[in-house]
Structure formats: structure tokens, C-alpha cells
Amino acid sequence: MALLPVLFHLLLLLICPTHSEVPKNDNTQLVKVNKCCDKNKIYMGKHCTAVNQTSEEWRPLFTTEKGATNLQKNYSLVIGLPDCGHMQLWPIYHYQNSTDRLRLLPNGVMRHYFDHHDVPGEEDPEILQTNSPYHDYEFSKYCLDKKIDGIRSEFAWVCAPDINKNWLTSTEFLMHNIVSPATHGMSIACLLAIAVIYFVMPTLRDLSGNIVTTICMCLIVSQTGDMIRLLTVFTSHISLLIAETICYISLLGAFFWLNSLGYYIWKTFRSRNVFLRITDGKKYCYYGGYAWSCTIILGVLAIFAHYTMDYPEINSKVMLTFDQQREQIGSLGMIIFFVPVAFTVLANVFFFATTLKAINRMHTYGRIHHKLRHCFRMFILVLLVVTLWWLFLLSSFSKFEGLVYTHIVTNGLLGPLVLYVCVFDQKHVAYLIRKTCCYRSCPCCRGEPEAEWGDEMTAMNTINNY
Secondary structure, three states, X not given: OOHXXXXXXXXXXXXXXXXXXXXXXXXXXXXXXEEOOOOOEEEEOOEEEEOOOHXXXXXXXXOOOOXXXXXXXXXXXXXXXXXXXXXXXXXXXXXXXXXXXEEEOOOOOEEEEOOHXXXXXXXXOOOOOOOOOEEEEOOOOEEEEEEEEOEEEEEEEEEOOOOOHHHHHOXXXXXXXXXXXXXHHHHHHHHHXXXXXXXXXXXXXXXXXXXXXXXXXXXXXXXXXXXXXXXXXXXXXXXXXXXXXXXXXXXXXXXXXXXXHHHHHHHHHHOOOOOOOOOHHHHHHHHHHXXXXXXXXXXXXXXXXXXXXXXXXXXXHOOOOHXXXXXXXXXXXXXXXXXXXXXXXXXXXXXXXXXXXXXXXXXXXXXXXXXXXXXXXXXXXXXXXXXXXXXXXXXXXXXXXXXXXXXXXHHHHHHHHHXXXXXXXXXXXXXXXXXXXXXXXXXXXXXXXXXXXXXXXXXXXXXXXX
């Protein structure tokens, strides 16, 4: 009978587990989350400051990879900055309209999305975009907190990740960081050579030569602005916007000047009296007034539309600060920049068709008409090259990497092709360069004795002059 109580207690221990094991199981399910400041503190500027209001405190918000929020997880906060060792601390800001997005996954990993347009669940929580660029930071490699510094943002200190050697050999890295700057530099060098040649040679400084120089300078500024945009994409958003504005305004000016050149050739061939009492200087001023006024007016309208009309709902509800403006020119601004370019291309096609018809009807050519035939051929080839480059530029705005890479390659062909059309394909220009640069220093580059008739006479009445 004495053994019955002992057996009864042993049976109870086997059936009912002890209460001391429950907290141990709960502790294994806690998710550790790094917090930068103390529990009741947030960042006010650059320092951690205690807050009295409960609503200002930071609490972790867990989100799934598909974008579902408000997950209930047991967590424990670990206070302090991450231990990066030899790696550098790097700040990340997540606020309205910012490029970066921070998400805390249910397993305690912080995921950093580089482009908010590709974040899963940003538009539709049911849509999962597997190609979204991101980087995951494990526990102790990050800390999260709230920051109030003019704007409210979610702030994180992260350990800069080690550079993956595969990035250096990937197609995206090579095309965007090596090939693209190289193609921009090649085009700038070729266009600068054209501008210098047409500006230095006295016989080339006529109306058509000055227009060619101006077109090349506009394209140089556009290429420079585009290259600056590539270099400032990870720094100031304002400098990125300024670089884009300079790039598109210069491109718009180049097309308006090309339209002026087409109109000048068209008007000259249709005029019965080409010996007008107006100098090339006055004509250049008139065409410059047309080209620059249209460029400046459309550029101002595009910037005005970007800040006032692209996002009317946001601007009416909240007064955005300067740092909260969009990093890139909006869709309405892009339309104002590029639609006039399409109209100038259509006008130039009309000038080409009507001028070609007028040339075919002419049986005798004067000195000015013969010179303008070369200018007309140069105008057509430059129009073809620049228009094709502009079409590839439009295609690069899509998210298809193949079109972006095609634009990068064709951007490198812009300068050499324009250099060939404006210099090497023009016999009188090539003759002037050879005579000016190589005649005295290099005897092998000297021309034939019968060719010493000037740049116009050497090309006149020859078989391969057109």
C-alpha cells in the first residue's frame, strides 16, 4: 500500500509535462531584431533622443517576401550599432518617394530593395516580382530605427557588403559602368573634333558650317549631362535632376538647329535669287532666335510640368520638401521634351523630299547650288544618324536590358558616324585638313599640283563629287 502514492506521482509526471519547460520553448521562437537607439529613444537629427509619446516610438513591422504586412511575431530587441569589423557603416533612408525600401522579414533578416518600382507588393500584394534587386542583411549586420530630420523616415545603419567578384564580370556591371562611360567619351571626342575643325577653318565658317558647329556643341553638352547622370545616380537626387534637364534641353536644341539647317537648304533651292542682301551672320542670328527660343520655352514648360502637374494628388495633400521631390523627370516632362523632337524629324523629312525634287528638276548649277548639294547630302546623313540614335534612346527607357544595351552600343557610334559624315565624307573638308595640318610637315600628304584650286574648285565638275 505504501507504493501506491509513489506510483501515482510517477504517472502524473509522465502524463503532464512540467511547467518549467514552456518558457524555454517560447524563447527559442523569439526573433532577434537590432535597434540602433535605446528602447524609448529615436534619432532626432544625428543623435538618439528620448521621446515621451508612444506613437513616436519605433516598433518592428514584419513583412513577408510577397509584401504581406502586419505579421505578429514574438521578438526581442538588441540595442546597439552593428559590429562591422573591417567593413564600413553605411546609412539607408526609407521615406516617401525614396529609391530605397527597407523590409524586416519574419526571420529577422532586413531586406534592402534598391528600386522602389520593383518592390513586391508595392502596387499589388498578390504580385511577386522575382527580379527585384535587393540585398539581405543578417542579424548583427544592421540596426533599424526611426529618424526625424526635417522628414520622417525609417533609418538603418548597415555593414557595407563585401564586393562580390561576380559583379565585376556580370554583363550589367560591364555595360553600365565600363562600356557606357567609354561610349560617351568616344562620342564627345569625335563631336568636339568636328566642332573644332568647322570653327578653325576660315572657309568653313559660313552659315551651314556654324550650324554644324552648334549642333555638335549641343550634342556634346547632352552627352556630358548623360554621363554626369550616370556618375551621380548614387549621390544627390537634385544633381541627378539637373543633369537630366541639361541632357534633354541640349538634345532638344540640337534637333531644332538641325531643323534650321534643313529649312535653310530647302529655302535656298526653292528661291529664284540666291544672291540675297542678307549676310550669313544675320541669318545665323535669325535661326538662332528660332532654335533657342523654342528650346528654352519647351524646357521651362517641361520642368514646370514636372513639379506641378505630374503628381497633383500628392502635391495637394502634403507640401513636399525639397528632398522629397522625384529623382527623375516625370512622364509629362518627358513628353514635352521628346514630342517636339518627333515634329522636327517630320519637318526635316518634308524638307528632304521637296528639296530632292527641286534638285532633280535643275539642269544647271551655280556655285552656291553646287556647294549646297554637298551640304544637302551631309544634312540627310546627319539627320539619319541622329534620328536613329534618338529612337534607340527612347527604347532604352523600357526595362528590357537588351534595348538598354543596344542604346549603349549605338551611343558609341553616334560620334564616329557624325565625324565621318561631316569631315571624311566631305572631300573639300578633308582637303582643307590635309592642306592645313599635313602639307608642310608631311610631304606624303601633299596633294597633286593640279588640285591647288581651293576647297570648292577641287570638288566642282568632278565625277565623284556627289
